[in-house]
Amino acid sequence: MRRFGLFLIFGLSLLFAAEIRDGTLYLEINLAASPELVFEGTAFDLSEDDRLFQNSYSGKVRISVVSPESDNRYGLIERVESTAGYVESEAVSHSYFAWEDEKLLIKHEHWFFLPDSFRDLAQAQAYASSLNYPYSRIQSIPIVNSTLLVIDASGESAYYESPLKLSSQGQIWLNGLPYEGEFVLKIRNGKLVLNQLLPLEEYIAGVVPNEIGNNSPPEALKAQAVAARSHAVSLLLYNRHTKDGYDLCSSTHCQVYKGKHLRNAQIVDAVMQTAGEIMTVAGKVADATYHSSCGGKTDSSQAIWKGAYVPHLSGSTCIPEADEYDLSTQRGASSWLNSKPDASGMSSWEQATMSWERTVSKAQVAKNIGLNSIRSIEILERGRSGRILKLRFIGDRTIVLDGEYKIRQAFGKLPSSFFVFKAAPGKTLFQPGSAITIKGRGSGHGVGMCQVGALRQARTGLDYTQILQTYYPETEINTDWIDDERP
Ligand SMILES: [Zn+2]
Numbered sequence: 001m002r003r004f005g006l007f008l009i010f011g012l013s014l015l016f017a018a019e020i021r022d023g024t025l026y027l028e029i030n031l032a033a034s035p036e037l038v039f040e041g042t043a044f045d046l047s048e049d050d051r052l053f054q055n056s057y058s059g060k061v062r063i064s065v066v067s068p069e070s071d072n073r074y075g076l077i078e079r080v081e082s083t084a085g086y087v088e089s090e091a092v093s094h095s096y097f098a099w100e101d102e103k104l105l106i107k108h109e110h111w112f113f114l115p116d117s118f119r120d121l122a123q124a125q126a127y128a129s130s131l132n133y134p135y136s137r138i139q140s141i142p143i144v145n146s147t148l149l150v151i152d153a154s155g156e157s158a159y160y161e162s163p164l165k166l167s168s169q170g171q172i173w174l175n176g177l178p179y180e181g182e183f184v185l186k187i188r189n190g191k192l193v194l195n196q197l198l199p200l201e202e203y204i205a206g207v208v209p210n211e212i213g214n215n216s217p218p219e220a221l222k223a224q225a226v227a228a229r230s231h232a233v234s235l236l237l238y239n240r241h242t243k244d245g246y247d248l249c250s251s252t253h254c255q256v257y258k259g260k261h262l263r264n265a266q267i268v269d270a271v272m273q274t275a276g277e278i279m280t281v282a283g284k285v286a287d288a289t290y291h292s293s294c295g296g297k298t299d300s301s302q303a304i305w306k307g308a309y310v311p312h313l314s315g316s317t318c319i320p321e322a323d324e325y326d327l328s329t330q331r332g333a334s335s336w337l338n339s340k341p342d343a344s345g346m347s348s349w350e351q352a353t354m355s356w357e358r359t360v361s362k363a364q365v366a367k368n369i370g371l372n373s374i375r376s377i378e379i380l381e382r383g384r385s386g387r388i389l390k391l392r393f394i395g396d397r398t399i400v401l402d403g404e405y406k407i408r409q410a411f412g413k414l415p416s417s418f419f420v421f422k423a424a425p426g427k428t429l430f431q432p433g434s435a436i437t438i439k440g441r442g443s444g445h446g447v448g449m450c451q452v453g454a455l456r457q458a459r460t461g462l463d464y465t466q467i468l469q470t471y472y473p474e475t476e477i478n479t480d481w482i483d484d485e486r487p
């Protein structure tokens, strides 16, 4: 146990930059998090939060945390105050997203910590237990005055105190991709965190082409823009990355964002023509999860993720012919998988999701699930999209896999769990040979909008609101959902 003076967390401006400026939502999107970062730019400025120390750079810079091990401490929150306006100097201000009165707002509160802090989480937990505090009161304490070392292209070095602002007049290049505008550098959990600070619509324009492709028909792009915007708002409400020091990550965990990579005039039009539009249902934002290809019908979020029943994510028909089959039965799933749906107008990646085959060695499957041998595999349950939800392996032990994702992983990252065993017409594959061949359809979890279906519908002339109605029934488009009034 080590006490530290309150000066360590004194007067914190955390640069939690999600904010609403004149009705526009600005977000911090994470681009990188590691003990050291290297990036390149034509002309950019680095400045400390108070702007007392600022330098201009061009070319390559290498930034590292000087003593990462001392930059992570856990403390116990003694009390929380949510008084707006007045900030106690010894408190840590904390912001989070909430949905109230049919609007998204950013709430602010102040955390007051007990004086003891710990470098080790286990020690903090033991301390919390001794005081009868729940573990939820343990928070990583953001420490100001962490030192960053910046080495420029000529080898010149400079020390800064985090957090830093980075503003670029041109582009900065990170991992082979260009980004421009405003950035924030801070330290979280001993790592240097680089975030881009940008308006929601800029973020959506960086997501759409990377999620559905930049050559898609305009109405499919618009549907994707509204889905991505609604999904982003749902993700913000989970506050899942607050502890990491940003609002959303830029990978599939949240949504894939790559700055202006793949952006073209069509993408910008689709985003601008749907600017501010999200889907709501009964006064709440509709979670608009989406996936690559359902394979005929979409599945229900309840079946796939074992959550509550969500009416607008309860499953839809994507390809009308699929309605003739009950895909939750082995017979229906198998007949539909052996049929050939119309593929006219589809690009090669779309077609590839409609029929695929994988052969995987039995030994590898056994290894993936921790068995020594496999005697039989039995399909126990399928969802309405045909995705296998429960599968039993009998070998030296019996293992039941519950969940489409686990099943896909067991056979080596299958595109989807909608498949049949090529060697067995029924539910059970007895005594598989040395290799197991699987015939399948679809790609992804199968919940919400199907991108291949959205593309097909756009080609047949449906507009984006009709496309969204197919996959998110009962939702409405709403543009008045940002609370700009409350502090
Ligand atoms: Zn994420």
Ligand SMILES: [Zn+2]
Pocket (backbone or CB within 6 Å): 293, 294, 295, 296, 297, 298, 318, 319, 450, 451, 452, 453
């Ligand atoms: Zn589909």
